[in-house]
Amino acid sequence: MKTILMQFDTDASPSTFDRVVAVDAGADELFSYGGISPENVTGLVHGAIFTRGPKDLKHTAIFIGGSHVSAGEALLKQVVDTFFGPMRVSVMMDSNGSNTTAAAAVLAAKKHLSLDGLSALVLGGTGPVGHRVAQILASQGSTVRVASRTKDRAEQTVAAIRTAIPKAQVVPVATGTEAELLAAASGVSLIVAAGAAGVELLSEATWRTLTDLCVLIDLNAVPPLGLGGVQVMDKGVERQGIFCYGALGVGGTKMKVHKAAIAKLFESNDQVLDTAAIYAIAETLG
Numbered sequence: 524m525k526t527i528l529m530q531f532d533t534d535a536s537p538s539t540f541d542r543v544v545a546v547d548a549g550a551d552e553l554f555s556y557g558g559i560s561p562e563n564v565t566g567l568v569h570g571a572i573f574t575r576g577p578k579d580l581k582h583t584a585i586f587i588g589g590s591h592v593s594a595g596e597a598l599l600k601q602v603v604d605t606f607f608g609p610m611r612v613s614v615m616m617d618s619n620g621s622n623t624t625a626a627a628a629v630l631a632a633k634k635h636l637s638l639d640g641l642s643a644l645v646l647g648g649t650g651p652v653g654h655r656v657a658q659i660l661a662s663q664g665s666t667v668r669v670a671s672r673t674k675d676r677a678e679q680t681v682a683a684i685r686t687a688i689p690k691a692q693v694v695p696v697a698t699g700t701e702a703e704l705l706a707a708a709s710g711v712s713l714i715v716a717a718g719a720a721g722v723e724l725l726s727e728a729t730w731r732t733l734t735d736l737c738v739l740i741d742l743n744a745v746p747p748l749g750l751g752g753v754q755v756m757d758k759g760v761e762r763q764g765i766f767c768y769g770a771l772g773v774g775g776t777k778m779k780v781h782k783a784a785i786a787k788l789f790e791s792n793d794q795v796l797d798t799a800a801i802y803a804i805a806e807t808l809g
């Protein structure tokens with residue numbers, strides 16, 4: 524039986540990036556829909572669950588994407604709420620690449636550091652990607668400083684992470700001034716820069732003063748890059764004894780995680796591939 528991936532995109536035009544990955548991940552047929560919201564998705568979900576018999580539903584799956592992560596989360600909730608009993612298909616949410624990118628970043632850190640007990644700083648920690656990097660690290664036992672230019676925003680993200688993971692060791696930190704940035708970065712072994720594209724968050728001169736630092740990961744591919752002195756193609760390149768990763772260095776792993784997650788959707792009809800589940804898949808890739 525052919526596999527069918529239904530792509531529900533919250534943007535008007537379904538993402539061509541997500542479409543290419545779906546095909547490369549082996550979906551036989553790809554049905555793409557744009558402008559999807561909780562208000563208009565129910566009929567599409569019914570079309571997915573009422574067509575094939577329960578034992579064949581694993582050959583149909585749903586991918587939720589789009590550039591707004593909160594819209595994707597609301598859509599995921601509505602899709603899952605529409606399922607009942609055995610009438611369900613597996614579903615993956617990766618709006619703006621947030622879950623797969625965060626999983627790939629954490630996987631890079633794990634090559635060099637034990638995550639349990641690790642002290643980490645996530646710059647730009649309030650954005651969709653940084654939030655998820657912090658959440659995955661916290662789920663693995665790391666103590667995570669979640670940074671924002673304003674402490675209020677960091678506190679909101681920390682609260683959301685604690686809702687998902689009640690035992691999370693997450694601390695909101697402000698990095699609006701150079702002094703705050705230095706205090707936030709002092710004593711950590713890992714820094715992940717997940718700030719907006721084209722914004723440097725930490726200079727090379729500053730990170731070179733950090734004596735406990737082991738790994739630097741930058742997810743911004745648009746110059747100026749997020750971490751001064753870290754090159755976009757870096758993939759475990761050692762600079763002054765620190766293992767460095769740039770956005771394209773992490774991007775290859777992100778693509779592998781994305782494809783593996785799509786392939787996994789067709790193993791059964793009851794999976795919900797959210798942040799935690801996508802990281803679990805990433806871990807199997809080593």
Ligand SMILES: NC(=O)c1ccc[n+]([C@@H]2O[C@H](COP(=O)([O-])OP(=O)(O)OC[C@H]3O[C@@H](n4cnc5c(N)ncnc54)[C@H](OP(=O)(O)O)[C@@H]3O)[C@@H](O)[C@H]2O)c1
Binds near residue numbers: 647652671672718
């Ligand atoms: N490599 C990949 O495969 C891949 C995939 C997806 C995304 N990305 C990249 O990952 C990064 C994070 O993505 P995202 O969507 O989470 O980012 P985002 O929402 O655009 O920005 C993340 C955070 O950056 C901070 N920020 C925004 N403008 C800033 C400025 N002018 N100066 C300092 N900080 C600023 C904001 O935090 P505060 O306002 O709280 O300070 C914001 O919450 C981006 O660079 C994106 O391009 C990479």
